[in-house]
Amino acid sequence: MTKDNAMDSIRSPRSHHGARGSSSSHMSEPSARNWYLHRLYLRSEFKECLRVIEGVLREHQGLSEYPLYVKALILRQSGRIQESLQLFQAAACLNPENKENLKQVGRSLYLLGKHTAAIEVYEEILTMGRVDDWEIYHSMGLCHMYLKDYDRAAQNFQRANTINRHDATFLQLGKVHTLREDFKAAINVYLEALEFSPENPEILTTLGLLYLRVGENFRAFDYLGNSLTHDPRNPKTILAAGSIIQDHGDMDVALVKYRVAAAQTPNSAQLWNNVGMCFFGKQRYVASVACLKRALYLDPFEWITSYNLGLVHLNTGQYASAFHFFSAAINLKPDFPSSYMYLAITLSRLDDFENACSAFDKAIEMERYHTLSRNIVRIVLVY
Numbered sequence: 124m125t126k127d128n129a130m131d132s133i134r135s136p137r138s139h140h141g142a143r144g145s146s147s148s149h150m151s152e153p154s155a156r157n158w159y160l161h162r163l164y165l166r167s168e169f170k171e172c173l174r175v176i177e178g179v180l181r182e183h184q185g186l187s188e189y190p191l192y193v194k195a196l197i198l199r200q201s202g203r204i205q206e207s208l209q210l211f212q213a214a215a216c217l218n219p220e221n222k223e224n225l226k227q228v229g230r231s232l233y234l235l236g237k238h239t240a241a242i243e244v245y246e247e248i249l250t251m252g253r254v255d256d257w258e259i260y261h262s263m264g265l266c267h268m269y270l271k272d273y274d275r276a277a278q279n280f281q282r283a284n285t286i287n288r289h290d291a292t293f294l295q296l297g298k299v300h301t302l303r304e305d306f307k308a309a310i311n312v313y314l315e316a317l318e319f320s321p322e323n324p325e326i327l328t329t330l331g332l333l334y335l336r337v338g339e340n341f342r343a344f345d346y347l348g349n350s351l352t353h354d355p356r357n358p359k360t361i362l363a364a365g366s367i368i369q370d371h372g373d374m375d376v377a378l379v380k381y382r383v384a385a386a387q388t389p390n391s392a393q394l395w396n397n398v399g400m401c402f403f404g405k406q407r408y409v410a411s412v413a414c415l416k417r418a419l420y421l422d423p424f425e426w427i428t429s430y431n432l433g434l435v436h437l438n439t440g441q442y443a444s445a446f447h448f449f450s451a452a453i454n455l456k457p458d459f460p461s462s463y464m465y466l467a468i469t470l471s472r473l474d475d476f477e478n479a480c481s482a483f484d485k486a487i488e489m490e491r492y493h494t495l496s497r498n499i500v501r502i503v504l505v506y
Contacts, residue, residue, distance in 0.1 A: 157189045169197050188217045192224065195231075204234050222248050222256075229262060238266040257287040264295060273299050290320050294329060306337050324354035332363055340367055358384040362394055374401045392422035400431055408439050426455035430462055437465060442472045460489040 156179060163172035176190040185191075195210035208231035215224040225248050232241035245263045248254060264279035280296035283289070293316035300309035313330040320326060327350035334343035347364040350357065365380035381398050388394060399414030412435055418428045433448035449466040456462070467482035 153187075160190060160193050164193055164196065169200075173197060185213070186217060188214045188221070188224075191217070192227070195227065199231060199234070204231055207231050208235065220251070222251060222254070226256075226259065226262075229259075233262060233266055236269075238269050242266045255286050257283040257289060257292065259283075260286065261289070261292050261295070264292070264299075268295065268299055268302070273303050288319050290316060290323050290326060293319070294326065297329065297333075301333065306333060309333055310337075322353050324350040324357055324360065327353070328357065328360045328363065331360070335363060335367065340370070343367060356383060356387055358387040358391065358394070361387075362391070362397065366397055369397060369401055369404070372404070374404045377401050390421055392418045392425055392428065394418075395421065396425070396428050396431060399435075403431070403435055403438075408435060411435050424455060426452045426459070429455065430459070430465075433462075433465060433469070437469055437472075442469050445469045446473065458489065460486045463489065 156175070160172055160175060163169075163175065173194065176194045179187050179190045180194075191210050191214040195207040195214065198204075198210065199207035208228065211224055211227045211231055215221070215228055218224060225244055229241045229244035229248075232238075232244060242263055245259050245266075248256075248259055260279045260283035264276045264283065267273075267276035267279060276299045277296060280292050280299065283292045284296070293312055297309045297312040297316070300306070300312060310330065310333055313326055313333065316323070316326045317330070327346050331343045331346035331350060334340075334346065344364065344367045347360055347367070350360045351364065354360065361380050361384040365377045365384070368380065369377040378398065378401050381394060381401070384391070384394055385398075395414045395418035399411045399418060402408075402411035402414060412432065415428055415432045415435065418425065419432065422428065429448045430452040433445045433452060436442070436445035436448060446466070446469045449462055449469060452459070452462045453466065463482045463486035467479045467486065470476075470479035470482060
């Protein structure tokens with residue numbers, strides 16, 4: 124069961140035994156009907172389930188808790204979140220002591236982006252006596268994370284893991300540390316998660332990507348390869364592993380990896396960007412431009428694609444096109460010094476020496492150390 128399904132899963136009718144319209148006898152007619160609704164929902168027979176629910180609600184003038192609860196779940200699953208919220212609130216009014224109803228109210232508020240309101244609902248549940256429910260703390264952590272209150276988010280995720288460890292909570296806690304750029308703490312969280320769930324491909328991939336981000340490529344490739352043994356067709360993992368192979372100059376092997384990923388995600392801009400740069404490395408410039416322009420079509424606001432198109436056109440002597448793409452890359456990401464450096468080279472080829480010098484000055488100004496200025500000299504000599 125996925126982390127989203129776990130939070131949207133149906134509760135058994137036992138948790139709604141106090142609903143109005145139910146009988147005290149264990150297998151009375153309302154109780155049996157609730158179990159029937161439960162089975163229909165679990166079998167995904169939503170059309171029949173809704174038909175039965177509408178009959179029950181008409182019979183009880185809408186005052187039947189469990190049918191309202193199940194109908195709300197079905198509506199939320201079909202994307203009608205606002206309507207589901209209203210039904211969960213109605214169920215909560217019928218049985219204010221039922222924490223499950225309030226949890227689902229909070230969940231719907233979260234899905235609607237009303238994170239502060241969702242937190243208030245979860246805090247109300249916590250005031251209803253001792254609550255050792257990891258899901259409440261996990262959900263509060265998600266809300267605080269989207270509100271960018273990372274300290275409280277981390278506290279709630281840690282509390283959730285203290286109650287009951289889940290892969291989803293480890294992943295979100297690591298994400299919080301990553302958002303705070305505390306990569307060491309994030310890595311430690313994912314390593315702890317692997318002790319709990321050593322064969323989870325999502326954790327392995329996330330850890331591999333994090334090692335890749337901090338420049339530890341060998342460790343990254345190790346974890347990505349381990350992830351591929353458990354999920355060999357995961358496009359995210361394949362893309363990351365292929366990029367490492369590509370960085371080491373083995374373009375043919377990287378292209379084989381990307382071919383597998385393309386079958387899963389043919390409309391991935393990142394994939395076509397990497398394929399284009401593989402062809403660039405093999406000096407197949409027409410194929411490179413075709414792939415990069417496809418990537419640009421799929422995601423026109425991805426600056427790295429425009430940057431790479433600038434490199435290809437600069438390399439093939441198409442300086443006007445190179446100027447166009449480097450300018451676009453700078454507009455999308457104005458804090459990347461190399462874009463100014465290559466723009467300066469392009470301008471010098473277009474005999475615009477004044478603007479070329481200005482671009483070189485901008486590149487050197489943005490770079491803290493002297494490595495970029497040395498690279499500028501070397502690249503100018505090459506071109």
